[in-house]
Amino acid sequence: MRSSLELKERRTWRWLLCLAGGSVAAAAEPTFYAARVAPVLDRHCVVCHGPEKKKAGLRLDSFDHLMAGAESGSIVKPGDVKGSELHRRITLPATDEEVMPSDGKPSLSADEIKIIALWIEAGASPTKSLADFPTAPALRPARVAPVPLAPSWREKAAEIAALEKKFGVKLVPRSQVPTDGLVLRSASAPQRCNDQVLAGLAPVARFIVDAELARTPVTDAGLKALGSWENLRAIDLTRTKVTSAGLAALSGLKHLEVINLTDTAVDDAGVTTLRALPGLKRAWLFGSKATVTQYPVATAP
Amino acid sequence: MSAHPDFHDHSLCSDHGGEHPSVWDLPQVPLGLKREWLALETRRHFLGRGVKALGAAGLATLLGRTAPNLLANVAAAGTPGPNFAPKAKRAIYLFMAGSPSQFETWDYKPGLAKMFDQDLPESVRGGQVLTGMTASQARFPIAPSRYAFAQHGKAGHWVSELFPHTAKIADELCVLKSLHTEAINHEPAILQLTTGNMFAGRPSIGAWLSYGLGAANDELPTFVVMTSKMPVRTNVQALSNRLWSSGFLSPEHAAVALRAGNDPVLYINNPAGVDGDLRQAMIAGVNDLNRQLFERVGDPEINARIAQYEMAFRMQTSVPELTDFSSEPASTWELYGPKAKEPGTYAYNCLMARRLAERGVRFTQVFLRTWDQHSNLPTNIKVMAEESDRATYALVTDLKQRGLLDDTLVIWGGEFGRTVYSQGVLRPDNYGRDHHPRCFSMWLAGGGVKPGVSYGETDDFSYNIVKDPVHIRDLHATLLHLFGLDHNKLSFKFQGLDQRLTGVLPSRVIDAILA
Numbered sequence: 044m045r046s047s048l049e050l051k052e053r054r055t056w057r058w059l060l061c062l063a064g065g066s067v068a069a070a071a072e073p074t075f076y077a078a079r080v081a082p083v084l085d086r087h088c089v090v091c092h093g094p095e096k097k098k099a100g101l102r103l104d105s106f107d108h109l110m111a112g113a114e115s116g117s118i119v120k121p122g123d124v125k126g127s128e129l130h131r132r133i134t135l136p137a138t139d140e141e142v143m144p145s146d147g148k149p150s151l152s153a154d155e156i157k158i159i160a161l162w163i164e165a166g167a168s169p170t171k172s173l174a175d176f177p178t179a180p181a182l183r184p185a186r187v188a189p190v191p192l193a194p195s196w197r198e199k200a201a202e203i204a205a206l207e208k209k210f211g212v213k214l215v216p217r218s219q220v221p222t223d224g225l226v227l228r229s230a231s232a233p234q235r236c237n238d239q240v241l242a243g244l245a246p247v248a249r250f251i252v253d254a255e256l257a258r259t260p261v262t263d264a265g266l267k268a269l270g271s272w273e274n275l276r277a278i279d280l281t282r283t284k285v286t287s288a289g290l291a292a293l294s295g296l297k298h299l300e301v302i303n304l305t306d307t308a309v310d311d312a313g314v315t316t317l318r319a320l321p322g323l324k325r326a327w328l329f330g331s332k333a334t335v336t337q338y339p340v341a342t343a344p
Numbered sequence: 345m346s347a348h349p350d351f352h353d354h355s356l357c358s359d360h361g362g363e364h365p366s367v368w369d370l371p372q373v374p375l376g377l378k379r380e381w382l383a384l385e386t387r388r389h390f391l392g393r394g395v396k397a398l399g400a401a402g403l404a405t406l407l408g409r410t411a412p413n414l415l416a417n418v419a420a421a422g423t424p425g426p427n428f429a430p431k432a433k434r435a436i437y438l439f440m441a442g443s444p445s446q447f448e449t450w451d452y453k454p455g456l457a458k459m460f461d462q463d464l465p466e467s468v469r470g471g472q473v474l475t476g477m478t479a480s481q482a483r484f485p486i487a488p489s490r491y492a493f494a495q496h497g498k499a500g501h502w503v504s505e506l507f508p509h510t511a512k513i514a515d516e517l518c519v520l521k522s523l524h525t526e527a528i529n530h531e532p533a534i535l536q537l538t539t540g541n542m543f544a545g546r547p548s549i550g551a552w553l554s555y556g557l558g559a560a561n562d563e564l565p566t567f568v569v570m571t572s573k574m575p576v577r578t579n580v581q582a583l584s585n586r587l588w589s590s591g592f593l594s595p596e597h598a599a600v601a602l603r604a605g606n607d608p609v610l611y612i613n614n615p616a617g618v619d620g621d622l623r624q625a626m627i628a629g630v631n632d633l634n635r636q637l638f639e640r641v642g643d644p645e646i647n648a649r650i651a652q653y654e655m656a657f658r659m660q661t662s663v664p665e666l667t668d669f670s671s672e673p674a675s676t677w678e679l680y681g682p683k684a685k686e687p688g689t690y691a692y693n694c695l696m697a698r699r700l701a702e703r704g705v706r707f708t709q710v711f712l713r714t715w716d717q718h719s720n721l722p723t724n725i726k727v728m729a730e731e732s733d734r735a736t737y738a739l740v741t742d743l744k745q746r747g748l749l750d751d752t753l754v755i756w757g758g759e760f761g762r763t764v765y766s767q768g769v770l771r772p773d774n775y776g777r778d779h780h781p782r783c784f785s786m787w788l789a790g791g792g793v794k795p796g797v798s799y800g801e802t803d804d805f806s807y808n809i810v811k812d813p814v815h816i817r818d819l820h821a822t823l824l825h826l827f828g829l830d831h832n833k834l835s836f837k838f839q840g841l842d843q844r845l846t847g848v849l850p851s852r853v854i855d856a857i858l859a
Contacts, residue, residue: 137832153852183855213560218426218828230561230704257702281702281746303747327747330673336745 072172075179076106080162082182083155084109087144106169121167124160133159154180191222192298193274196250203247210243211235217252224252224274233258238265248272257281257303263289270295279303287313298322306330314338426557426828431792431859433560435753435823436697437549437709438736440728441534441581442716443758443784445777447489448725450785451521451806452502456488456764460772464765468807475528477718477767478778484765486805487775490722499796506729509737515796516740516749516789518857522800522809525760525781525816530581530716533759533781536816538587538709540845547591547836549820550707552845553827554590554597556834560704563662565600565655568700571711572690573604575731576724579716588709592838595648596655599709602696604688608667612656620660627653666699680738691735698742701752715758719768719776732756740789753791753826760784764805783809786819792826794859817851825853 084103090096092103100114109129112118118128125131132143133151142150151159161179165171173179196203196216203214203225212235213228227244229236236259244251245268252274256265262284269278270292278293281303290313293299300322304313310332317326317338326338447453464484473479493502497514510517527533532542539546547555550567559566569588574580588599602608614623631650638646669676669685676695677684684691693710700708712732717724736756743749761784762777769775783802789795801811821831824845831851835842 153850216425218429220428223429228560228704231559231563255704279747301747301750305746325747325750327745329745329747337747 072174074169075162075171075173075176076169078173079158079176079179079182081106083151083158087148087151087155091144110167119163119167122164124163127163130156130160130163152183154182158182192217192252192276193222193224193250195221196225196247197221199247199250203250206244206247210240212240212244214247214251224276225250226253226255227251228255229259230255230257234260236261238262238268241265241268244268245271249274251275252298253277255279256283259283261285263292266290266292269293272296273298275299277301277303280307282306285309287311287316290316293317294319296320296322300324301326303327304331304333308332427830427833428828430826430828431751432753432790432826433751434701434704434706435553435708435755435791435827436701436739437707437755438694438732438739438757439534439537439709439711440715440732440756440758441583441711441713442530442579443533443760443762443779444715444728445717445721445725445762446521446783446785446802446806447487447762447764447777448491448506448721449504449729450502450519450787451783451802452493452504453489453764453804453806454493455804456486459486460488461485461770464805464807468803468805470808472782475779478763478765481765481767484763485770486764487766487770487777490773490775497796499798501796501798504729506726507733509733513737513740513744513789516744517787518789518793518795519785519787519798520757520800520814520819520857521783521785521798521802522811522813523757523761523784523786523816523819524809524813525784527760528779528781530759533779534581534583534587537759537819539589539591540817540820540847544586545589545591546843547593547597547845548588548599548709549823549845550588550599550709551590551593551597552824552834553707553829555593555836556824556829557706557827560706561662563658564666564700564703564705565659566705567597567599567707567709568602568705569599569709569711570602570693570696571713572693572731573686573688574714575712575727576714578724579714579718581713581716583711583713592843593836595645596651599707600659602667604692609656609659609663612659612663614660623660624657627657662703666703667696669695669699676742679742681734684735684738689735690731691738694735694739695742698739698746698748701743701748702746717762717776718778720774721776722773743790749790751791753793753823754789755786755823756788757786758784761806764807780807782807788857792859794857797857799854799857812856814854815851817846817849818854820845821851822854822857825858 088103091098092101094102094104101112101118102108110117110119120126132141133156135142137150144150158179161176162168165175207214211232213231214225215228217223217226225247236256238261241261242265248268248271251272253276254269254272257279258281260283261280263286266285266289269275273296275296276298277300282305285304285307287309290309293302294316297320299320301324302317303326305327306329308331309328311334314326314328314333314335317323327336328338329336447456462485464486469484478484489504492505494505494511495501496503496511499515499517501514501517501519503511503514525533525536527536527542535544535546536542538548540549548567550569554566567588571583585598585601588601590596590598600609603610607613614620618626631653634646634650672695680691680695683689684695686692690710690712697708697710712728715725715728740749740754743752743754761780761782763780765777766775767778783806799812800809800814802808803810824831824834831844831846831853835844837843841848
């Protein structure tokens with residue numbers, strides 16, 4: 044994983060060089076500072092130590108600033124990892140008052156700390172290249188913000204709670220991120236979660252991304268309701284009375300990725316219907332009347 | 345109990361003790377959270393009174409807890425909820441107690457064949473302190489695996505001939521070869537895997553998940569444990585409820601132990617001559633008394649007990665349905681084999697684990713013990729592997745075909761490794777292996793773990809780790825991550841610390857094995 048990322052990085056670089064005329068010497072490879080050290084500081088420190096905020100008089104947004112140090116003096120002693128304030132601050136226990144980043148922000152990963160340590164140890168050079176640090180870990184790409192799966196349910200929390208109570212189902216946030224959507228859970232009382240309940244959930248249906256309906260009395264009539272739950276990613280209909288005919292009602296669910304039809308009467312006609320769903324990754328059909336037990340038919344992982 | 349995660353920033357929920365609007369007045373708070381709050385409210389109530397009247401400290405101490413903890417717990421209680429979207433909805437942990445040798449299972453060391461009965465080089469051992477069982481041996485002769493290996497699946501995992509069924513699901517498995525621990529004896533080692541700490545008294549993984557995520561099904565416990573009939577009668581590991589306790593978390597997070605036979609959960613059946621109505625009336629009466637007691641003394645454990653009684657009553661209907669296998673199709677029995685019909689066997693428990701997973705139970709732990717082959721390893725490990733192999737394969741296959749494997753994490757493994765050198769006599773067909781904490785193998789499948797990969801490497805003697813060590817804390821951090829929980833954030837204040845499953849020493853999520 045690590046090496047392929049690095050490889051890609053180098054390839055892009057070479058490719059850029061080609062565009063630039065291709066004759067530039069290998070010395071133009073990215074410096075270790077630019078490729079590894081700066082991104083770590085950018086990610087964790089520059090909000091407080093940059094052009095806007097300069098806490099303790101320290102800026103970390105360029106090599107020169109970093110080496111200029113803070114009000115109290117330099118923070119990097121080339122070649123002396125233990126003696127460098129920069130290293131000390133990022134390796135303190137998370138509970139220490141002096142730990143950086145401060146304010147309980149996530150601490151540096153072991154790999155990130157190692158990058159800084161290797162760099163200081165090798166003389167805190169602005170020019171040494173990536174290739175000079177064969178043992179340095181690669182950087183993981185910053186976590187991209189999660190793609191919203193549904194609108195935030197927060198405004199509707201009261202209505203959601205009222206419907207939960209009315210219908211005896213649970214509408215559980217998938218995570219603390221409100222745009223991760225809700226899971227409809229029926230496991231506590233599957234027999235209560237029938238077609239009428241699904242129809243009754245319409246006012247909050249757009250928040251639901253995962254409908255757990257195994258062993259409920261849901262029939263094809265219920266699928267009509269589900270057909271308008273625009274943000275559904277997954278539906279579990281294990282051991283319900285749904286049939287192939289009912290699946291046609293789901294044809295508008297463009298985000299649907301997984302549908303579980305284990306132990307249902309769905310047959311090959313249903314599989315044909317499902318095939319038209321643009322986002323579908325897997326339909327589970329074990330114990331159904333279809334001639335395959337899953338669609339698309341398994342390709343080994 | 346409700347499964348509602350708490351969407352609030354915990355730092356905002358403090359017990360300020362002053363006048364405040366009732367939580368029921370807040371329009372934006374989901375019902376589940378309100379219920380959690382109500383449970384808390386009862387604790388607040390006690391604390392408020394305690395401070396005014398009795399002095400909470402003295403009373404709480406009488407009740408076996410100290411007041412500061414109680415206060416802290418109020419701020420920390422509630423259901424934290426996933427920090428980010430989870431991959432796994434549930435997990436099944438197949439615990440091979442006694443510890444299968446890595447040499448005959450997952451860590452293939454072909455070079456050893458040529459070294460039969462040679463002495464383990466001193467440099468490999470590096471002065472490691474050995475257990476009392478082999479420290480006094482005059483020699484440490486190398487014992488190659490008596491069993492052959494072959495590569496399986498596209499993944500090309502090397503699988504021992506002892507696991508012909510598991511070999512068929514090689515492409516589902518993520519094999520970890522570089523687990524390590526500090527414990528050298530079973531009890532502390534098993535405790536460390538189940539609770540994150542060698543000392544008894546900490547919450548088990550399942551209890552943390554219950555605390556962090558709540559129940560998906562209110563009619564069944566969130567955390568279930570089953571111990572399996574023992575295939576061998578020597579070197580038996582003790583299994584007790586400290587391995588599945590709730591520790592300092594509220595008692596309702598502890599596992600319910602499902603037993604083999606007619607009484608899967610003890611004492612929930614109505615005694616002869618007592619019908620359901622009478623039983624319900626009785627429980628209501630007992631709970632009334634408990635509530636009155638709570639009014640007087642305010643111990644939150646009383647509320648937990650009330651919740652337990654109510655859960656037990658609900659289990660009267662949910663458990664018979666759960667344990668009635670008559671609806672299983674013939675294909676189930678073909679897959680799991682005839683032993684699955686015999687309550688209490690590992691195969692039966694594996695099938696039960698699938699049924700629990702289908703019903704939303706979050707964490708099921710199945711123990712299969714007596715893997716502890718200090719002597720007669722070749723004979724006994726074969727018996728154990730036969731017991732484990734087919735049922736384990738059946739469970740993974742069954743979860744997969746029913747579309748459950750993608751969000752069910754399966755874990756298979758013991759509590760430490762075993763030595764490359766023989767304990768006691770060494771013959772090509774007979775030897776034993778002592779405990780070895782420095783490296784051992786496990787595998788994971790499903791639940792958001794990369795299938796068909798191997799992670800970590802040991803040296804030629806599977807004595808030391810040479811690449812990508814995985815401490816038990818790292819395994820736990822990764823497990824919580826799969827459930828959408830940040831192991832640094834899932835904490836509970838107790839004894840002045842923000843206690844966590846992963847403790848205070850450094851631990852990491854093993855990113856490389858995440859799908």
